[in-house]
Amino acid sequence: MKTRKLEQKDFLWIGLVCVLAALPLVPGLIGNSFRAHVLILVLLYASMAQSWNIVSGYAGQVSFGHSVFFGIGAYGAGMAVVTYGLTPWPGFLAGAVLAAIVSVLISYPCFKLKGHYFAIATFAIVEIFNRLFMVWDWVGGALGLDYPILPDGWKNFVWSETKVGFFYGALALFVLIFGIVRWIETHRLGYYLRAVREGQETAESLGVNSSAVKISAMAFSAFLAALCGGFFVQYNYRVDPPMVMSLDMSMKFVLITILGGVGNFWGPLLGAAILIPLQEYSRAYLTVLGSGVDLVIFGIIIMLMMIKQPKGIMGILQDLGLGARETKREGEAD
Amino acid sequence: MSTFVQVMLDGLLAGMLYALVAAGLSLIWGVMDVINFAHGEFLMVAMYLSYWLGFLAHVDPIVSWVASGAFVFILGALTYRFIVSRCIGKAAMAPLLATFGLSMFLKNFCLNRFSPNFRILQTTVLEGKKIILGDIVIGLPQLVTGLFSLAILFALYFLMKKTRLGWAIQATAMDREAAELMGINTDRIYLLVFGLGGACVGIAGGLLTSYLAVHPEVGALFGLIAFLIVAMGGFGSIPGALAAAILIGLVEALAGFYIAPVFKYVAVFAMYLAVIMIRPKGLFGW
Numbered sequence: 001m002k003t004r005k006l007e008q009k010d011f012l013w014i015g016l017v018c019v020l021a022a023l024p025l026v027p028g029l030i031g032n033s034f035r036a037h038v039l040i041l042v043l044l045y046a047s048m049a050q051s052w053n054i055v056s057g058y059a060g061q062v063s064f065g066h067s068v069f070f071g072i073g074a075y076g077a078g079m080a081v082v083t084y085g086l087t088p089w090p091g092f093l094a095g096a097v098l099a100a101i102v103s104v105l106i107s108y109p110c111f112k113l114k115g116h117y118f119a120i121a122t123f124a125i126v127e128i129f130n131r132l133f134m135v136w137d138w139v140g141g142a143l144g145l146d147y148p149i150l151p152d153g154w155k156n157f158v159w160s161e162t163k164v165g166f167f168y169g170a171l172a173l174f175v176l177i178f179g180i181v182r183w184i185e186t187h188r189l190g191y192y193l194r195a196v197r198e199g200q201e202t203a204e205s206l207g208v209n210s211s212a213v214k215i216s217a218m219a220f221s222a223f224l225a226a227l228c229g230g231f232f233v234q235y236n237y238r239v240d241p242p243m244v245m246s247l248d249m250s251m252k253f254v255l256i257t258i259l260g261g262v263g264n265f266w267g268p269l270l271g272a273a274i275l276i277p278l279q280e281y282s283r284a285y286l287t288v289l290g291s292g293v294d295l296v297i298f299g300i301i302i303m304l305m306m307i308k309q310p311k312g313i314m315g316i317l318q319d320l321g322l323g324a325r326e327t328k329r330e331g332e333a334d
Numbered sequence: 335m336s337t338f339v340q341v342m343l344d345g346l347l348a349g350m351l352y353a354l355v356a357a358g359l360s361l362i363w364g365v366m367d368v369i370n371f372a373h374g375e376f377l378m379v380a381m382y383l384s385y386w387l388g389f390l391a392h393v394d395p396i397v398s399w400v401a402s403g404a405f406v407f408i409l410g411a412l413t414y415r416f417i418v419s420r421c422i423g424k425a426a427m428a429p430l431l432a433t434f435g436l437s438m439f440l441k442n443f444c445l446n447r448f449s450p451n452f453r454i455l456q457t458t459v460l461e462g463k464k465i466i467l468g469d470i471v472i473g474l475p476q477l478v479t480g481l482f483s484l485a486i487l488f489a490l491y492f493l494m495k496k497t498r499l500g501w502a503i504q505a506t507a508m509d510r511e512a513a514e515l516m517g518i519n520t521d522r523i524y525l526l527v528f529g530l531g532g533a534c535v536g537i538a539g540g541l542l543t544s545y546l547a548v549h550p551e552v553g554a555l556f557g558l559i560a561f562l563i564v565a566m567g568g569f570g571s572i573p574g575a576l577a578a579a580i581l582i583g584l585v586e587a588l589a590g591f592y593i594a595p596v597f598k599y600v601a602v603f604a605m606y607l608a609v610i611m612i613r614p615k616g617l618f619g620w
Contacts, residue, residue: 109611112611113614116363116369116565117565117615120561121606123558124606124607125607127600127603128600131596131597131600132600135594135596135597247558251434255434258427258431291446291450292441292442292443292445292446293442295439295441296439298435298438299435299436300439302432302434303417303432303436306428306431306432307417310421310425310427310431311425
């Protein structure tokens with residue numbers, strides 16, 4: 001593998017990871033607090049959104065089916081722990097591999113469909129999986145799987161005393177997924193993906209095997225989404241079909257990325273860093289106004305964002321003149 | 335044998351209602367190439383309106399569908415004016431996501447205001463009445479709703495094929511710029527199409543209240559089924575929507591009865607995927 005000169009973007013995010021890794025050292029910031037919960041969710045959702053970004057942002061195939069892969073990952077870990085009494089680690093791996101296989105089987109026929117037809121086919125797949133898992137006793141059916149009480153630590157990947165362990169777990173996931181996407185972005189596959197997004201016929205005429213490129217992007221994406229699902233089930237100590245395999249969960253992948261900036265390395269992190277605290281704090285503090293207020297606000301933000309700047313927060317930053325150099329360099333790279 | 339006929343009839347009646355729900359979506363999709371993600375929530379809003387009219391003012395759904403239709407017509411027109419017209423043409427997915435935001439807003443607003451409880455109208459004119467032919471029982475609310483949906487669908491088809499407005503809508507769907515050069519105010523056509531699409535689903539929702547309980551999540555499944563019908567029937571085609579809707583209604587009823595009730599939607603979605611793999615632009619698409 002050819003070594004690559006580190007760019008400004010790399011330093012920026014290596015610095016960010018160092019700052020995040022040092023956060024638990026600040027007393028009272030992390031621990032068993034609500035702040036820690038929000039930070040963990042930001043890292044988790046940023047990672048989920050980034051995994052979606054591979055196939056839908058860089059390769060331009062807007063999938064509404066990622067909750068299926070997320071759910072398979074969640075059930076992988078959940079069944080390893082609950083059904084077979086193992087540690088979750090083999091479950092993480094099995095779930096991720098299975099999700100990648102399922103994604104290839106699903107996307108091979110679906111990539112023939114264009115635009116809205118592809119989107120609607122992915123909705124249908126989510127509904128099929130949701131309903132099958134609801135009645136499938138082997139995976140716990142509609143009741144789902146509830147975790148037993150296990151000793152804390154990395155072996156079982158559960159921590160009940162303090163959230164620091166989950167924080168480092170989420171950070172590891174974040175570094176892994178953002179690292180992989182950064183690697184893809186600067187290597188051949190990333191250029192192929194963007195070429196296919198910008199013009200499939202043109203890319204094919206230059207010798208890019210567009211369906212192989214799209215399917216490998218989908219497999220990568222599903223594998224990583226499933227790892228996020230595994231983390232999610234460990235963090236919640238339980239899993240049932242509506243929690244993980246639903247259109248609402250699929251839309252989280254889509255909305256966070258789009259609100260942050262689709263097809264952009266920083267977009268998923270920006271989207272998660274703004275939306276997740278907003279959602280969690282409004283859920284915590286606006287309950288006096290009754291249930292659903294957080295999602296009412298969420299809905300309004302989405303509408304306003306799509307009306308004002310469909311490119312998301314990255315688009316707003318670019319309008320303000322920040323990150324202008326970024327776009328220029330990407331333009332050159334393309 | 336009579337059970338089979340009974341199941342087929344139930345499926346047929348459900349399919350007619352689905353057709354009216356889907357026709358509104360199909361019209362919007364066909365003319366503007368926009369997926370209105372809030373379509374199912376429009377149905378829910380219509381049902382709530384019809385429910386409250388029945389509950390507070392004792393207006394029967396058999397009459398109040400006019401109000402539901404008119405209300406959702408206005409809701410659709412406002413959606414176009416303030417949301418869709420502002421994000422159309424900016425990014426491919428912007429209108430879809432903006433209307434998804436609207437659907438989240440409407441769903442959770444109703445959840446907040448009206449609680450997640452299921453509400454059903456107790457004393458309607460048609461309630462509990464049925465036609466019995468030998469072994470076959472047809473509920474009058476379902477029959478009236480199905481036939482009424484069909485009638486509205488025919489009226490819509492007539493509007494599209496035989497009136498100047500319908501021709502203008504078709505012209506706009508074919509080529510917006512050329513239609514504008516011919517003196518058609520396409521922005522107003524889009525507004526009307528969104529309103530008409532809303533009115534269809536509004537009428538369907540108003541009629542549904544006579545036998546279905548309303549709750550904030552009621553629209554989600556109808557919206558999804560409408561997407562499938564439109565994609566399967568070919569966008570913008572009203573006969574296509576009717577055929578696909580009846581097919582889906584029949585598959586739902588047959589799978590629900592002969593396999594298991596939990597599998598009826600699995601069968602519907604699986605059939606959709608099978609059809610779309612063979613004909614990627616739908617049964618009647620081009």
